[in-house]
Amino acid sequence: MPATDTPVTATSVTQTLHARRSVRAFADRRVDPALLKTIFAAAQRAPSGGNLQPWQATLVTGEPWQAVKDAVAARTAMGREGYEPEYDIYPKGLTEPWEARRFGVGEALYASLGIPREDKRGRLAQFMDNYRGFGAPVMLFLHCSRIMGPPQWSDMGMWLQSVMLLLVEHGLASCPQECWAMYGATIRRTLGLDDGQILFTGLAIGYADEDAAVNQWAVPRAPIEDVIDWQGF
Numbered sequence: 001m002p003a004t005d006t007p008v009t010a011t012s013v014t015q016t017l018h019a020r021r022s023v024r025a026f027a028d029r030r031v032d033p034a035l036l037k038t039i040f041a042a043a044q045r046a047p048s049g050g051n052l053q054p055w056q057a058t059l060v061t062g063e064p065w066q067a068v069k070d071a072v073a074a075r076t077a078m079g080r081e082g083y084e085p086e087y088d089i090y091p092k093g094l095t096e097p098w099e100a101r102r103f104g105v106g107e108a109l110y111a112s113l114g115i116p117r118e119d120k121r122g123r124l125a126q127f128m129d130n131y132r133g134f135g136a137p138v139m140l141f142l143h144c145s146r147i148m149g150p151p152q153w154s155d156m157g158m159w160l161q162s163v164m165l166l167l168v169e170h171g172l173a174s175c176p177q178e179c180w181a182m183y184g185a186t187i188r189r190t191l192g193l194d195d196g197q198i199l200f201t202g203l204a205i206g207y208a209d210e211d212a213a214v215n216q217w218a219v220p221r222a223p224i225e226d227v228i229d230w231q232g233f
């Protein structure tokens with residue numbers, strides 16, 4: 001049972017999986033650190049190869065969070081010159097079916113806000129809201145030792161999904177944000193992380209602004225026939 005009296009709003013794994021969405025507008029409401037502790041304690045149950053538990057996270061709110069936003073804003077103001085990418089967010093030359101999925105989610109996002117393709121400034125402004133964490137009061141930066149490889153990055157993903165589902169279970173919302181990896185060195189410096197750490201992603205955390213248009217749509221998924229090859233059934 002949770003250590004706080006915050007109501008548990010989703011109770012089965014299936015319900016929670018369906019309820020989780022990337023939320024891109026947050027309410028101006030404080031998050032209880034005791035509740036976050038409960039969530040992170042449970043997320044430690046995430047599996048990892050060899051039980052390495054390679055995930056490391058830095059959680060910010062208030063002044064440290066503002067310091068990250070300010071430092072990254074100074075870099076984004078430099079345009080492309082300001083980039084310090086930690087890794088290629090997408091493979092170069094992304095082909096189908098992945099490119100269509102990526103394009104589709106972007107178009108659906110802008111459509112929800114009524115921003116047409118010609119409105120480049122409007123689209124950029126919406127994208128830049130990423131670097132304000134969409135107004136989230138808490139930001140989690142997920143990183144790991146640079147010595148880790150693909151298996152351990154997959155472990156980080158399992159931990160991340162565990163955290164996101166637990167947040168939903170406790171009435172909270174989140175948005176994973178790998179866009180922060182474009183400014184990895186700035187974030188490391190601001191958070192006091194050593195260069196031996198590599199930043200995977202941010203995770204904006206807070207209560208959803210339930211009325212915001214950007215939170216009103218669900219991203220479709222490919223049918224299971226496209227991803228599972230059943231053999232011997």
Ligand SMILES: Cc1cc2nc3c(=O)[nH]c(=O)nc-3n(C[C@H](O)[C@H](O)[C@H](O)COP(=O)(O)O)c2cc1C
Pocket residue numbers: 020021022023024105130175176177178179180201218219
């Ligand atoms: C590791 C990771 C990084 C992501 N980075 C971003 C991001 O930088 N900005 C953003 O708006 N959404 C980001 N997303 C959200 C995805 O677009 C979203 O998960 C996907 O479209 C499916 O939608 P859903 O999460 O609402 O189900 C990220 C998701 C993951 C798992």
